[in-house]
């Protein structure tokens with residue numbers, strides 16, 4: 001930096017480098033000053049208009065701004081526009097769903113497809129926690145995607161399962177609760193044999209007799225297949241209601257069957273479930289679903305087409 005100033009009249013600041021590089025004292029360009037002031041005005045406007053300043057009184061409060069604008073309100077308004085648009089677009093279909101019975105919906109290909117398409121999120125939100133994604137089932141919660149039904153698989157019966165809810169009841173140790181440990185072992189062998197199509201083998205005659213004595217046949221039918229759907233499991237297929245639905249390990253199947261025969265399903269004593277009993281309760285969805293009337297129909301059609309509707 002030089003100490004003498006060879007350009008005294010040009011209005012430089014006296015800071016000179018490399019002999020002739022000077023710092024001048026010019027005002028900034030007009031466009032720059034205008035943006036600078038505009039920036040100030042913006043800040044004032046912004047501060048007044050939007051919620052900006054957190055207050056220091058520890059209440060988590062903040063200045064609300066002149067119009068009370070909030071991000072979430074704006075989001076909700078936008079969402080409502082979208083929703084109204086969607087409702088208007090599908091109003092016809094929704095009205096048809098509300099007016100028609102599940103049987104009629106099922107016969108109308110287009111409406112059926114619409115019901116199925118609009119059920120997936122609902123099923124995920126309200127059913128999948130118990131029945132698994134796509135109705136694939138979970139231990140203790142029945143598979144909905146096969147043709148093995150406790151309460152019947154036509155669409156009306158499925159609808160009834162949703163409206164009323166379902167509670168399966170099976171007494172412990174046979175209808176009278178009087179089977180001995182030996183008899184329980186025998187009937188367990190018989191039930192496992194039934195699932196393998198060997199129920200009539202002479203080797204299982206003792207178990208078959210216990211099956212009659214315990215009055216298993218009253219609910220499970222004379223040959224392990226319920227005569228009408230009323231909640232009891234089909235014992236002649238290899239789909240298991242409790243534990244892994246498609247269990248193949250013979251030991252585990254035996255254990256599972258013996259356990260159910262010993263402790264029953266939903267067996268209560270003095271208002272409480274007895275230890276070891278299987279709890280199997282399908283809640284009613286009449287009160288649980290939003291727009292239950294239409295949504296139950298929609299879901300019934302959806303469940304029906306999952307693979308095992310009758």
Ligand code: HEC
Nearest residue numbers: 126127130149150151152158161166167168280281282299
């Ligand atoms: C809290 C767990 C739970 C939820 C949530 C649930 N279910 Fe169930 N559901 C069950 C149980 C347990 C059963 C078996 C009842 C029985 O053993 O008799 C069942 C049975 C059923 C059946 C009868 C199956 C048959 O074989 O006859 C249908 C249909 C069904 N559920 C559909 C649904 C749909 C659709 C939803 C969602 C709206 C749903 N469930 C939500 C637990 C649940």
Ligand code: HEC
Nearest residue numbers: 168169170174214216219231232233240241242257260280
């Ligand atoms: C009062 C009716 C009733 C009687 C009597 C009854 N059961 Fe059951 N049984 C049911 C019901 C209901 C279920 C459970 C269905 C469900 O909730 O999934 C069931 C379930 C079962 C299961 C489980 C099947 C599976 O898929 O996991 C077996 C095994 C079984 N019963 C065997 C028997 C045997 C053996 C007897 C006689 C000692 C018997 N039951 C007596 C109603 C009955």
